[in-house]
Amino acid sequence: MSNMRNLTINAERLWDELMETGAIGGTPKGGICRLTLTDLDREVRDWFKQRAEALGCTVTVDDMGVMFARRPGQRDDLPPIAMGSHLDTQPTGGKFDGVLGVLAALEALRTLVEAGYETYAPIEVVNWTNEEGSRFAPALIASGVFAGVFERDWAWTQKDRAGMAFGAALDTIGYLGAERCGAHPLSAFFELHIEQGPLLEAESREVGIVTGVQGVRWFEVTVRGQEAHTGATPMNLRKNALLGAARLIERIDAIALAHAPLAVGTVGLVEVRPNSRNVVPGEVFFTIDFRHPDTDVLDAMEQAFGKALPEICDQLGLTASADKIWENPPVQFDPDCVAAVRKAATASGFSHRDIVSGAAHDAAYVSRVAPSAMVFVPCLGGISHNEAEFSSKEQCAAGAQVLLQAVLDYDRLLAERG
Numbered sequence: 001m002s003n004m005r006n007l008t009i010n011a012e013r014l015w016d017e018l019m020e021t022g023a024i025g026g027t028p029k030g031g032i033c034r035l036t037l038t039d040l041d042r043e044v045r046d047w048f049k050q051r052a053e054a055l056g057c058t059v060t061v062d063d064m065g066v067m068f069a070r071r072p073g074q075r076d077d078l079p080p081i082a083m084g085s086h087l088d089t090q091p092t093g094g095k096f097d098g099v100l101g102v103l104a105a106l107e108a109l110r111t112l113v114e115a116g117y118e119t120y121a122p123i124e125v126v127n128w129t130n131e132e133g134s135r136f137a138p139a140l141i142a143s144g145v146f147a148g149v150f151e152r153d154w155a156w157t158q159k160d161r162a163g164m165a166f167g168a169a170l171d172t173i174g175y176l177g178a179e180r181c182g183a184h185p186l187s188a189f190f191e192l193h194i195e196q197g198p199l200l201e202a203e204s205r206e207v208g209i210v211t212g213v214q215g216v217r218w219f220e221v222t223v224r225g226q227e228a229h230t231g232a233t234p235m236n237l238r239k240n241a242l243l244g245a246a247r248l249i250e251r252i253d254a255i256a257l258a259h260a261p262l263a264v265g266t267v268g269l270v271e272v273r274p275n276s277r278n279v280v281p282g283e284v285f286f287t288i289d290f291r292h293p294d295t296d297v298l299d300a301m302e303q304a305f306g307k308a309l310p311e312i313c314d315q316l317g318l319t320a321s322a323d324k325i326w327e328n329p330p331v332q333f334d335p336d337c338v339a340a341v342r343k344a345a346t347a348s349g350f351s352h353r354d355i356v357s358g359a360a361h362d363a364a365y366v367s368r369v370a371p372s373a374m375v376f377v378p379c380l381g382g383i384s385h386n387e388a389e390f391s392s393k394e395q396c397a398a399g400a401q402v403l404l405q406a407v408l409d410y411d412r413l414l415a416e417r418g
């Protein structure tokens, strides 16, 4: 058996496979259009299955189309340590979002096979179905069913714009598996992903140790005043809903800034009624998107807005209502898994920093049912969901190396615990 410190992934091979699979749904601008459960998705799934089987893995598929490529361990009765991400993309997606996490996991597993390294627990590479949510809503649907957040039967009935149901699409491409989604215990799950933000690049760090995923709260607000003639209505007699909305938007910015640097607050959609140049606005609808890694801070932000709403509206003779329409709690990844990633980055000699993910990921749902953590690598300009998305060969390789070392570190932890 070789020493785990000698195990090094093959950067060229990983890069070649990123480029090879990038041609499946490849776009003229260098991106990928590979929507979930299409013929192109089937093609990349077939490719993945064939490569995994060539490494001696057994590939199983569950009834949400999630693929598990398994390499046995010494203790084959233990749930596997899994690593992976997703092979589907946005319609104008890049070559790295999701794909890197699956192919790096495959490369890590191949490194173990070639070294003849026998792990304590079985190791699996996972491809989660429909992470992107572009063809079928919601996003992260398979990891959501896996974690018990969504019902499988409900997921199967979700339709694309052409009216095709998710379950039927799964069957059509031949990836409706027999195993019940979620009936597949994992000892742990590790996901490598591009950052999709600018922090690692800005600080010239090679690796991000992802400690969690921030929580999200969405609100819809309606401010009501009175429509009136702009020429004939004196300023002191107006009930201008847009003025109220403007002051509220400024307050939302201040609320987020009060919890800097981690809090963000955004009003991204505003509708003014009647939206006419010579009518004092009678009604304004707008949305709020608050995000922070801690529930306590999200509570404080929500309360601050709840206080500002009547305060600002009363002064202007307006009424208002606000509804919380969606809430996704923050995720703190498992301390042992995070420690394994940090140790792996340090041992591999990569510069790193802790980071909280701004975007949702399959690992966030999986963390509800198995200890999980993530590894981030930088992407050019922090750009993703874009054909111009780019991470270099070296950056991809650094992520794959940390992924491998983290899995081996966690495997050793399991062995120590017996």
Ligand SMILES: [Zn+2]
Pocket: 086, 097, 098, 131, 193
């Ligand atoms: Zn992704």
